Amino acid sequence: MQNQTNVFETYYSKTPFGKILWNQLDDREIFDVLDNLKVPKSFRIVSLGCGTGQKEIYAAKNGYKNIVGVDISQTAIETARSLSKKAGVETKFYAQDIISLSKLDIFKKLRVPDLLVDWMSFHTITKKYRRRYIEIIDAINPRWFLIRTFSKKDSDYEKTKKEKLPNLGAEEIYRHFFNLEGLKKLFSNFYPVLQFDTKEYFDPKKFIDKKIAAKITILFLNKKRIFK
Numbered sequence: 001m002q003n004q005t006n007v008f009e010t011y012y013s014k015t016p017f018g019k020i021l022w023n024q025l026d027d028r029e030i031f032d033v034l035d036n037l038k039v040p041k042s043f044r045i046v047s048l049g050c051g052t053g054q055k056e057i058y059a060a061k062n063g064y065k066n067i068v069g070v071d072i073s074q075t076a077i078e079t080a081r082s083l084s085k086k087a088g089v090e091t092k093f094y095a096q097d098i099i100s101l102s103k104l105d106i107f108k109k110l111r112v113p114d115l116l117v118d119w120m121s122f123h124t125i126t127k128k129y130r131r132r133y134i135e136i137i138d139a140i141n142p143r144w145f146l147i148r149t150f151s152k153k154d155s156d157y158e159k160t161k162k163e164k165l166p167n168l169g170a171e172e173i174y175r176h177f178f179n180l181e182g183l184k185k186l187f188s189n190f191y192p193v194l195q196f197d198t199k200e201y202f203d204p205k206k207f208i209d210k211k212i213a214a215k216i217t218i219l220f221l222n223k224k225r226i227f228k
Contacts, residue, residue, distance in 0.1 A: 012075040031059040043114040049121025053080025060089040069093040116142035122149045145220040152177045153214035190220035
């Protein structure tokens with residue numbers, strides 16, 4: 001997805017760190033979910049679309065030492081590596097398009113993850129590449145797959161009834177909206193074992209979007225590995 005590479009690289013390289021939309025959210029997000037699910041601290045975790053890595057670094061500082069972050073933007077990854085070094089954690093970060101993981105390049109260096117995390121990345125993938133993405137997830141073959149993405153309960157979807165809407169300030173980076181049944185169907189090789197509340201509200205004092213930002217968070221168990 002060369003065009004997406006260019007879009008994200010431009011966004012990260014030209015947008016001040018504190019003004020990047022998703023950098024304005026709470027660094028605790030991933031850690032809180034892992035902690036609530038009682039995910040073992042020893043789990044090998046790979047986070048797809050990690051951006052500048054604050055959430056992964058926060059989790060590492062709080063006990064999850066075996067975390068790897070992957071992102072399409074080289075600029076974002078360089079920032080993540082710098083932040084990781086400054087924080088004194090051993091979190092590793094790799095620059096690679098999720099879609100190009102069909103070659104599993106980084107997984108030649110890594111063991112199969114116990115947990116694969118997609119934290120607000122799937123919504124940027126267009127229908128043209130969605131099936132390929134799902135095939136890649138299957139090929140990685142994690143024990144668990146945790147995904148968080150935009151819900152059709154989001155106020156933008158309710159207002160426009162559109163499948164996608166451009167992110168503010170991010171040019172061609174789109175939000176695609178999903179519902180629980182749609183995600184179950186797309187990831188049919190996995191069992192959904194836990195669903196979180198789909199309604200959340202951004203604090204308008206901290207985030208540019210003052211509307212309802214509804215998301216779906218689901219933990220899937222891999223059918224192929226459940227009996228192994």
